[in-house]
Amino acid sequence: MGSACFWFLNFYHFVLPLAISINDWNLLCRISVTFVDKDGDETVINVPIGMSMLEAAHENDIELEGACEGSLACSTCHVIVTDVDYYNKLEDPEDEENDMLDLAFGLTETSRLGCQVIASPELDGIRLALPAATRNFAVDGHVPKPH
Amino acid sequence: EEEDDSITIKGVRISGRPLYLDMQATTPVDPRVLDAMLPFYLSRYGNPHSRTHLYGWESDAAVEEARARVARLIGADPREIFFTSGATECNNIAVKGVMHFYRDRRRHVITTQTEHKCVLDSCRYLQQEGFEVTYLPVRPDGLIDVAQLADAIRPDTGLVSVMAVNNEIGVVQPLEEIGRICREKGVPFHTDAAQALGKIPIDVNQMGIGLMSLSAHKIYGPKGVGALYLRRRPRIRVEPQMSGGGQERGIRSGTVPTPIVVGFGAACEIAAKEMDYDERRVSALQQRLLDGIRSKVDDVVINGSMEHRYAGNLNLSFAYVEGESLLMGLKEVAVSSGSACTSASLEPSYVLRALGVDEDMAHTSIRFGIGRFTTEEEVDRATELTVHQVLKLREMSPLYEMAKAGIDIKSIQWSQH
Numbered sequence: 001m002g003s004a005c006f007w008f009l010n011f012y013h014f015v016l017p018l019a020i021s022i023n024d025w026n027l028l029c030r031i032s033v034t035f036v037d038k039d040g041d042e043t044v045i046n047v048p049i050g051m052s053m054l055e056a057a058h059e060n061d062i063e064l065e066g067a068c069e070g071s072l073a074c075s076t077c078h079v080i081v082t083d084v085d086y087y088n089k090l091e092d093p094e095d096e097e098n099d100m101l102d103l104a105f106g107l108t109e110t111s112r113l114g115c116q117v118i119a120s121p122e123l124d125g126i127r128l129a130l131p132a133a134t135r136n137f138a139v140d141g142h143v144p145k146p147h
Numbered sequence: 148e149e150e151d152d153s154i155t156i157k158g159v160r161i162s163g164r165p166l167y168l169d170m171q172a173t174t175p176v177d178p179r180v181l182d183a184m185l186p187f188y189l190s191r192y193g194n195p196h197s198r199t200h201l202y203g204w205e206s207d208a209a210v211e212e213a214r215a216r217v218a219r220l221i222g223a224d225p226r227e228i229f230f231t232s233g234a235t236e237c238n239n240i241a242v243k244g245v246m247h248f249y250r251d252r253r254r255h256v257i258t259t260q261t262e263h264k265c266v267l268d269s270c271r272y273l274q275q276e277g278f279e280v281t282y283l284p285v286r287p288d289g290l291i292d293v294a295q296l297a298d299a300i301r302p303d304t305g306l307v308s309v310m311a312v313n314n315e316i317g318v319v320q321p322l323e324e325i326g327r328i329c330r331e332k333g334v335p336f337h338t339d340a341a342q343a344l345g346k347i348p349i350d351v352n353q354m355g356i357g358l359m360s361l362s363a364h365k366i367y368g369p370k371g372v373g374a375l376y377l378r379r380r381p382r383i384r385v386e387p388q389m390s391g392g393g394q395e396r397g398i399r400s401g402t403v404p405t406p407i408v409v410g411f412g413a414a415c416e417i418a419a420k421e422m423d424y425d426e427r428r429v430s431a432l433q434q435r436l437l438d439g440i441r442s443k444v445d446d447v448v449i450n451g452s453m454e455h456r457y458a459g460n461l462n463l464s465f466a467y468v469e470g471e472s473l474l475m476g477l478k479e480v481a482v483s484s485g486s487a488c489t490s491a492s493l494e495p496s497y498v499l500r501a502l503g504v505d506e507d508m509a510h511t512s513i514r515f516g517i518g519r520f521t522t523e524e525e526v527d528r529a530t531e532l533t534v535h536q537v538l539k540l541r542e543m544s545p546l547y548e549m550a551k552a553g554i555d556i557k558s559i560q561w562s563q564h
Contacts, residue, residue, distance in 0.1 A: 095379065095380075098379075098382050099226075099396070102384070102396050102397055102398070103393055103396060103397045107248075107384065109248070109251070109252070109384075135393065
């Protein structure tokens with residue numbers, strides 16, 4: 001992925017003598033995503049186009065459990081899209097995703113499963129809030145380690 | 148010692164068990180339903196959520212089969228059916244659950260003045276929390292004005308709740324029209340179909356219904372179980388009223404009671420097969436009752452529309468007769484005055500008041516409920532007893548004398564002592 005980016009960017013740099021801002025370069029490959037945890041602390045990360053939010057969270061050590069590893073069999077990667085405009089840009093959830101969302105703790109109107117939200121250019125700047133808890137009854141505060 | 152077959156209860160002696168003509172309050176369990184339920188009490192008693200052994204698996208299979216039967220009766224997908232403890236719980240989940248889930252953007256509920264108490268009480272509870280509720284009036288025939296409903300819908304309306312068949316007067320609301328309007332305006336349509344299930348044909352897709360409350364003990368099933376229909380496409384979400392282990396897809400936690408759920412499924416299957424036959428039989432019996440009474444007694448008023456009515460519910464008011472004394476004279480017939488739920492309070496029926504019925508006529512109303520097991524002899528005997536009692540009371544009634552003499556009762560100035 002890295003080297004393809006390099007050649008892609010080089011091509012554009014030499015063939016198109018347009019002034020492309022750094023921001024536009026980033027959008028060609030990566031978008032900016034802000035995770036807000038239950039205490040309000042924010043973490044901004046860069047997510048490559050095509051990666052799911054769950055994978056991105058794991059790569060950046062954000063506390064988002066994905067018990068079924070993205071196979072639509074649990075609701076532990078539940079995230080809340082804080083801005084309804086960004087929520088509307090996402091594709092409608094499939095019935096299977098909705099079925100799993102039904103079981104999520106703290107469900108809202110703009111909830112999605114993190115493993116089904118795939119980074120794309122129009123989602124740049126999206127803010128995802130992590131819910132206060134998951135379906136697991138870890139009232140003692142236990143956090144399972146990612147696989 | 149004399150042989151005595153009579154029953155004495157609450158200081159009253161009656162010669163035997165009364166004839167049961169109160170089918171809107173509850174219905175007897177169909178023997179076929181009881182047959183379906185018994186194995187799940189005696190031998191197949193597993194918890195349907197036990198995933199590790201046969202008892203759990205067979206119990207779960209039975210619950211899913213019952214779910215499919217309920218779904219078939221209303222034209223829904225089995226995944227849209229959630230078992231609860233009855234229609235009251237369903238109405239609570241529907242009204243409070245929907246509004247709580249969408250509380251940020253939706254602050255308004257529309258319902259009617261003739262709804263069941265659990266819907267009205269849930270709406271009042273929401274009002275305490277700061278939501279706004281519009282209680283639509285009904286016309287004198289008991290039906291709502293659909294244009295008025297369309298006008299009442301606002302951008303922040305989160306739910307429209309109109310019951311399908313009224314439990315007190317038996318009128319059938321225009322569900323298809325209401326569903327069409329709600330679909331056009333993007334508002335979820337909830338209907339309390341406890342009295343309608345298995346009696347009038349219901350199709351949730353044709354009628355644009357988003358949520359529906361169902362009850363087992365109104366269709367010859369066991370008491371203590373009901374089901375909530377929740378549309379999947381577009382998905383309607385509710386905040387659960389019962390927190391727990393997430394049974395019934397998180398909508399209603401708690402062990403699903405297999406025997407009574409199986410009974411509900413069996414009752415729905417029987418109702419699907421016998422709906423037309425029952426409807427014809429019950430209509431004929433209703434006509435027989437009405438003709439029998441009207442041929443001997445005049446000044447009988449039917450409360451609610453005759454055209455848009457479920458035949459098994461006949462609510463009659465007898466002018467110039469006092470309701471309590473009429474009921475006391477009908478000890479051999481089990482009927483209801485107003486609704487069973489109102490009998491606990493001294494308030495006259497709010498449903499009849501919404502129809503514009505005067506208080507004196509509301510107090511004298513009797514609800515006859517005819518069902519699958521009502522016989523012609525029962526109807527004839529009930530007619531006979533009612534006519535006898537009404538005529539007796541009218542003979543004693545000074546108001547009746549005055550009315551017959553041509554005096555307008557409403558013009559009388561009653562002096563206070």
